[in-house]
Amino acid sequence: MAATSAATGKNLRMKVxxxxxxxxxxxxxxxxxxxxxTVGLIEAGGYNPTLKLCLSICHALGKTLxxxxxxxx
Amino acid sequence: MRxxxxxxxxxxPVDERVRAETDRIYKVGFWILAVGLMVxxxxxxWKSQVEWVYGLVDSAHAHEYVDPFVRVLFFAxxxxxxxxxxxxxxxxxxxxxxxxxxxxxxxxxxxxxxxLAVGVLTAAVRFVAQxxxxxxxxxxxxxxAVIGVFMGLQAGFLVFLVLLAYHHLAKRRLAKLEKDLDDx
Numbered sequence: 001m002a003a004t005s006a007a008t009g010k011n012l013r014m015k016v017x018x019x020x021x022x023x024x025x026x027x028x029x030x031x032x033x034x035x036x037x038t039v040g041l042i043e044a045g046g047y048n049p050t051l052k053l054c055l056s057i058c059h060a061l062g063k064t065l066x067x068x069x070x071x072x073x
Numbered sequence: 074m075r076x077x078x079x080x081x082x083x084x085x086p087v088d089e090r091v092r093a094e095t096d097r098i099y100k101v102g103f104w105i106l107a108v109g110l111m112v113x114x115x116x117x118x119w120k121s122q123v124e125w126v127y128g129l130v131d132s133a134h135a136h137e138y139v140d141p142f143v144r145v146l147f148f149a150x151x152x153x154x155x156x157x158x159x160x161x162x163x164x165x166x167x168x169x170x171x172x173x174x175x176x177x178x179x180x181x182x183x184x185x186x187x188x189l190a191v192g193v194l195t196a197a198v199r200f201v202a203q204x205x206x207x208x209x210x211x212x213x214x215x216x217x218a219v220i221g222v223f224m225g226l227q228a229g230f231l232v233f234l235v236l237l238a239y240h241h242l243a244k245r246r247l248a249k250l251e252k253d254l255d256d257x
Contacts, residue, residue: 038090047090 009045014068017061018043032056110147115194120202129206158239176240184233192225 018028018039025043026036032053041047042057049057054069061068124130199217 033087035088035091038088041090050089053089 011043011045011068014057014061015043017063017068021061023060028057028060031060107150110143110150112194112198114144114147116198116202119195119199120206123199123202123206127207127211155239158243177237180233180236180240183236184229187232188225188229191228192221195224196221 018025021028023031025039029036029039032039033056034053038047038049038053039057042049042053054065058065058068121130196217199220200212200214203212203217
């Protein structure tokens with residue numbers, strides 16, 4: 001699943017959603033059962049998460065997979 | 074079970090990225106260990122053979138240079154791997170429904186590759202063993218080459234038989250998996 005912006009390689013939508021939810025990377029990581037480094041790497045485009053983790057992040061942030069991870073062609 | 078759960082809770086959340094990286098580390102370590110052990114055993118065998126051929130040892134057990142424990146460990150490890158490969162159902166070869174000639178061709182290719190690898194490895198380790206035990210003056214590289222070719226042919230034939238058997242077993246395993254998944 002493509003989780004990054006084509007221009008920068010970063011997942012800015014996830015970062016914005018996390019900040020809007022008032023969560024730090026460490027807090028989101030604790031909710032989804034990951035480490036802060038993993039959340040940071042997903043936002044930075046350095047790690048491609050599994051669908052299971054993507055869903056956990058979506059549930060934690062109240063978003064859909066399309067909102068955070070879908071990219072057009 | 075409760076004890077395992079407590080241990081997991083104590084260790085904190087299992088991060089999928091950390092687990093993936095750990096698995097990769099284990100995988101690299103496994104291959105280094107497995108290949109290293111195989112080469113070590115093979116070298117030990119040929120070293121003892123050179124010792125025996127050139128009369129460097131009097132012991133009747135000259136061919137038992139390699140520790141039997143290591144030998145058992147080595148074969149046990151590869152038996153487990155063979156079983157796991159069988160259970161996996163042979164991914165990577167997707168021409169199961171094709172004609173049997175293609176299977177034989179794949180087995181022949183694999184056997185040729187294995188034969189070549191074993192031949193080169195045999196010649197190389199015997200060359201090194203001769204160099205170590207006899208020194209450059211008394212070395213006979215032609216012997217190493219002939220033995221390498223002989224061992225390569227032998228290994229190629231054996232690998233061909235093993236691959237054919239593996240193919241047959243994996244085909245049955247795949248058919249069983251397909252049957253279990255059938256939702257008609």
